[in-house]
Amino acid sequence: MNLLKAGLLAFSLLVIQVKAQSDTANTKSYADQVMIRVNLDTNIESYVFTAGEGKNASETVFSINNKTKTSLSVDYRIISATLSFAPRFLEGNNDDNMKGKSSYTDFSFRFFPGRIIQNLYYKNVKGFYVENMKDLSPDWQEGRDPYIQFPDLRVQTFGGSTSYILNKNFSAKAIYTQGEWQKKSSGSWVPFVDYDLTIFRNTIDGVKDKEVQYNIGGNIGYFYNWVIGSKVNISPYLAVGIGGKFSSYRDYQNEGIKENAQYATIRMQGGLHVGFNTDRFLFGGKMNFNANGYDQKNNQTVENNNLYGLLYMGYRFAPPKVVKNTYDKIQKKIPIL
Template identity: 65%
Template sequence: MNLKSSVGLLFFLFTALAKAQTDTTRIKSYADQVMVRMNLDTNIDQFIFTEGPEDKQLETILMTNNKTRLSFSVDYRIISATLSITPRFLPGNNDNELKGTSSYTDFRFRFFPKKFIQTVYYKNIQGFYLENMKDLFPDWKEGKDPYFQFPNLRVQSYGGSTAYVMKKDFSLKSIYTQGEWQKESRGSWVPIMDYDLSIFRNLIDGQKSKETQYSFGGSMGYFYNWVLGSKKRVNIAPNISLGAGGMFSSSWDILDDGSKANRENTEYFIFKFSAGLHIGYNTDRFLFGGKFNVNANVYNETENQSVQNNNIFGLLYIGYRFPPPKVVERNYDKVQKKIPIL
């Protein structure tokens, strides 16, 4: 299924389920439990550069060569932490001869004070390849000829987002981290602010280059949680959001003596789109399910040049909840007295 088909399916589910919205709900909290999860996911970062008039557009698509990640997460009360790695023993991570080597690290925290959800993250990606070789080089043979590779292209991102749930009895936490379980179907509008600092570094033919991008924006999303079954243990939760923002970019070449040359400063208007679908099964102890999310940021460099950064994310998870060790509960209570927001 391609990107356009996936987005269309998610939008159809979103609109169909939103019509079934009810007015009452109950939420079961697992804040007093520790939840550990193991996740297996595909997380593809993609940059699409489009150049030329609409009837003669030329696309260049850069992608990372790590398709399957293993991550572990721990949740307790309002804190959620996840550490992700890309082990080489997983299928799909070993075609380095054709696509080169990529590395991917993602570390993020989520906090849930009141009706807010605060996310902060750090992401480090290195190693890209030219995905659409056949479009640019007709004689290229897939599976036999290597892709053009950019092993020194590195992207580091430091960022976060702040979301606010407008409906009192809607649990976004039940979709994000499964720290709660919503027992009756409900939907909510969710305004989101996001902010990011990304640093691009590259080395081509001995020439170093660097670019920093400061971006910020706002989106309005709608999330719906459809709860099924006689025991209310299954949920289907689609979401969609649209937004816009700005980006300030500064790029330059680094000479041998460390000085900067060919410096350029530019500003861009960014269009944002995201959609997702979560399907899960939940009991008080065991839980499992899957997610699919698409995020896209698009901006025009010139009248006939545009850049699109896509993140396509799919995940399968299995988890277990248990009462916290007394030492953890006691120390958390001490910290909470000093920091009431926790």
């Protein structure tokens, strides 16, 4: 028991030291403020299936009928939480007659203990259509003919990533959540590991299909925060990585036979953030892309591409007493917070 108490004490001292180092001459922290941020972004969730090689290759692009989503983020201390969904009333989210009905929801948490970034998220997407109908059927005409639809195709993802900032003078919060302001331009290499469990479910003619995928990858990226004056920053980044995908497919059309497979994956992501910041108000925009792919048997390739632009507006204010007192109580039980 004494050993356990000593371990907890040492851990608590480490956490205190990490927090003390979070405020430096290079950054201005807003950790003692509550920040509410509203985001509006275009979300293009698509899967590209390629069969064959060279001139004989053919692509089928599966997309969702939700092109715009909104999200609400709340930040306090080292925690950042975001809830996103795609409202039906927004233009581009309600073309159900031609593309079918789609739904999109995701929920994410970010923690920033010291130079570590821990991200956890859940995403639920349902309702896809074949986007490149013209490639598959030359006689197909947009606006006249409906797209091939898969209304029961559902993709659920439970995932996360763990990153480490190599440069202690670089503020990840200034880019990810605007929880800090970096006073001087600086960049950093950021190695990170990402991982997820993805479940694909579909029903065609009453027959159900289910595939479970486990993904893990190692990545390295470079982030740079270019500070212009005292209120504007421009931040590009690019990351590449490799990983593994482990798939388990249940074939219900063939007596429920289970098939397992393993694939090597390659991935790339990048983006650009432009922001304006004051102690109370902030706004800006981001453009991000995320792509990964893997080769299957018989010259078949599957890619998951995500491209989106984001606009955000936020406001910071002193925390209500009930928020501060509740957080302090939780922090006593979970010192890393």
